[in-house]
Amino acid sequence: MAAPTTVAHGTERIAQELKRPYVLVLVLLAIVTVAEVQVPTLGRNLDFTTTLQASLLMTSSVVKASLVALYYMHLRYEPRLLSLLPVGPLVFVLLLVVTVMSH
Amino acid sequence: MAEAHAEAHEVHHRSIWPLTVALAGGFGFGGLATQMWPLVVIGIVLLGVGVGGFLWQDARGISFAVKQAAEEKPFVGISVRKLGMWIFIVSEIFFFTGLIGAGLALRVRAPFWPNPASSDFPLNVPLTAVNTFILIASSFTMAEAVHAAHLGKEKHMKVFLLATLILGTTFVSIQAIEYFKIFLEENLTPWPNPIRPELGSFGSAFYTQTGFHGAHVTGGLFGLAFLSVKALRGRAWPSRAETVEIVGLYWHFVDVVWIFLFPIMYLIGR
Known part of the structure; x- marks a missing residue:
């Protein structure tokens, strides 16, 4: 019956050990969102291709999603296997994008 | 370890409401996809029964919580x-x-x-x-x-x-x-x-x-x-x-x- 103790330890750890960079993450998310909104106008003025604009925006989205997953969803502090669980479907995301674009 | 497994099996929850809501999703979305509207109605009714049943159970303090921690x-x-x-x-x-x-x-x-x-x-x-x-x-x-x-x-x-x-x-x-x-x-x-x-x-x-x-x-x-x-x-x-x-x-x-x-x-x- 060691399992409940492990869970209690996990809860205790979340409560006591987290540095809680929640405000910093919120500020970063806001800054990146403001930057994202400028991309279409900047792209038109600087003659960026749609592919370049899409690449910039998808990169910033991955950064934002990672911040939420790591800090707000606590994946940074969870066991590695649980952290990898939501990464699994991303392989299929890549496959789907490549398949759709190649046809 | 065997005892722990036996205990885990015994305390497994048997609330019917999650299954009811899942069936609601199956009927509702199945009906939408096939445009068979009676199935959508069944889905909506099951959704109401499932959510209502859960709230009723919760209000009465009945717990089916999974005890296997x-x-x-x-x-x-x-x-x-x-x-x-x-x-x-x-x-x-x-x-x-x-x-x-x-x-x-x-x-x-x-x-x-x-x-x-x-x-x-x-x-x-x-x-x-x-x-x-x-x-x-x-x-x-x-x-x-x-x-x-x-x-x-x-x-x-x-x-x-x-x-x-x-x-x-x-x-x-x-x-x-x-x-x-x-x-x-x-x-x-x-x-x-x-x-x-x-x-x-x-x-x-x-x-x-x-x-x-x-x-x-x-x-x-x-x-x-x-x-x-x-x-x-x-x-x-x-x-x-x-x-x-x-x-x-x-x-x-x-x-x-x-x-x-x-x-x-x-x-x-x-």
Whole structure:
């Protein structure tokens, strides 16, 4: 019956050990969102291709999603296997994008 | 170890309401997909029975909570309920991947796709950028609510839960107002229309993707409202912090989906 103790330890750890960079993450998310909104106008003025604009925006989205997953969803502090669980479907995301674009 | 397994088997929950809601989803979406409307009605009725049954059971203090606290290998130390939510989130990633992938296929094949930098782009980008920040802020307040719940800070937890509920409601309300405006004023419909026929493919992709996301946010609001009402009534239960955390995981997930949907629908042209 060691399992409940492990869970209690996990809860205790979340409560006591987290540095809680929640405000910093919120500020970063806001800054990146403001930057994202400028991309279409900047792209038109600087003659960026749609592919370049899409690449910039998808990169910033991955950064934002990672911040939420790591800090707000606590994946940074969870066991590695649980952290990898939501990464699994991303392989299929890549496959789907490549398949759709190649046809 | 054998005893632990036997005990885990004995205490496995037998609440009928999750199965009822799952059947509601099966009938409802099956009916929608095949346009067999009686199945949709059955789905809606089952949804009402399932949710109503759960609320009735909760109001009477009947608990079917899983007493097996944690998984063994390979997810050592992770609670069963939290693991369940993560597996559900993985299934939702597949769902939205399919939806966004279909939108991408439509985008590359459609004869016309509007450019966000052009003056006749039908969507309101500045308003939705503000709305995006509102949803991100609700993720922040939810994370604070989870933290307060783990620390046992009752007042903080209530304040942040309510803040999340208000921010989430604001997000859905602004989206609903935008829907009305673009439908009536910009003639962006989910189907081709004679006034702006070139927007048919874009409208179909836009309403499908943002609509399903909005439905997910609305579902999350029900969960938040349920938690908030229980917290405001001062009703505590042994695993409350974990329940708040699990609802929080779902809430952050809908935020992550929007983080991708916002640039895909509002900022990237073709």
